[in-house]
Amino acid sequence: MNARESATRILEAVDESGRHYRDSLPMIASENVLSPLVRKACDSDLHGRYAEGLPGKRYYQGCEDFDTIEEIGIESAKRVFDCSFANIQSTSGTVSNMAGLKALAEPGDTITAVSTADGGHISHARMGAVGVRGLNLITYPWIESRMEPDIDAAAALIRETEPSLALFGQSVFLFPTPLQELADAAHEVGARVMYDAAHVLGLIAGGQFQDPLREGADLMTGSSHKTFPGPQGGFLLSDSDDAKFMRKINSSVFPGVCSTYHLHHVAGKAVALAEFEAFGPDYAKDTVANAKALGAALAAEGFDVMAEERDYTASHQVLTRHGDPDSGTGRDAAALLEEAGIITNMNMLPGDTKAMAPSGLRLGVPELTRLGMGVDEMQDVAGFFASVLIAGDDPAKVKQDVSEFKSGFLEVGYCFEPGPAYPGL
């Protein structure tokens, strides 16, 4: 393939990928679609620009209009997340965490966090940002049946190990963290508390999950593109009134971990924040209602849905188990579902030790909800799962049914100008 052919082939694959998602049920819990206005901001001249610094204090000329954008975005973020400080520059949830770890811990310090086996994110692990910052990691005792830290044991661990930073939040995140008691223990030993809301940020802002900044978190980080439905990027949020602390957070983002911080995405985030002010609470409520409905519907179809005794979920996620730990049955189920036009991810569940051969699936409803599906449609979605994974129907045939079903849900809602979710395809 010559260079021109490479470019052509790449653009064909871009469209193929879009059509794949258009015709499927995208159920990756960390994904979402852009509203038309957010897409417009992202696809702008800002894509090529730099604005190092903060509004009004730039190292480059040409930033006057971007100052307006970032200032409006910061003020919206403070209202949406009900906080006194917002940095909207970071380019992802991981980058937000790197900035938070830089601001709140020094190399060699001890940090407590949720282990990746219990649902913590790789950026909370030695293989990720925690390791990059050279921190000594201790993980919380965990209650598998409740999918949350063992409060008493975790509080005792914090008091005993006296970390500089207690980090909370997960990638597998069904239920709110019992934060207040653990934050109290952390503050007692002089530790800062950071809550990683990457997955649940939109649910928090919409009043549907927990309120970490009122429950003891000094800093909340998050992605801007999961349950918060903006472009890919991140936030750092705090309700502190300590000017020095806020300066430290800002400087840990720039110049700490970002030089350019993707101005087109900052503009997209600012538009998404404005849309969230108008539509976010309804979106968050509908997302959680759909996840609960999906959990119940899958259980009714005969699936082993985690946390039955807690009504399956209080977030945007549902977990299903498909066989014995380490059996690879989650991986096999994900592959079969994709053949049927349902995009999910395999996931380790309690007892699994092999990340590439787990027994579980993690399912998310943020995108389906944004496209207008409600609790009734969750019954249909569960029916497709049962058809492929329980009845053993031909995935190619189910794929046609899924595609036809999906053709009724191609418009992004919860935004100022609802429009095509997969434009131009």
Ligand SMILES: Cc1ncc(COP(=O)(O)O)c(C=O)c1O
């Ligand atoms: C808890 C948690 N933190 C951080 C991240 C990283 O976010 P990003 O993909 O925006 O870097 C994720 C990603 O899913 C996550 O689940």
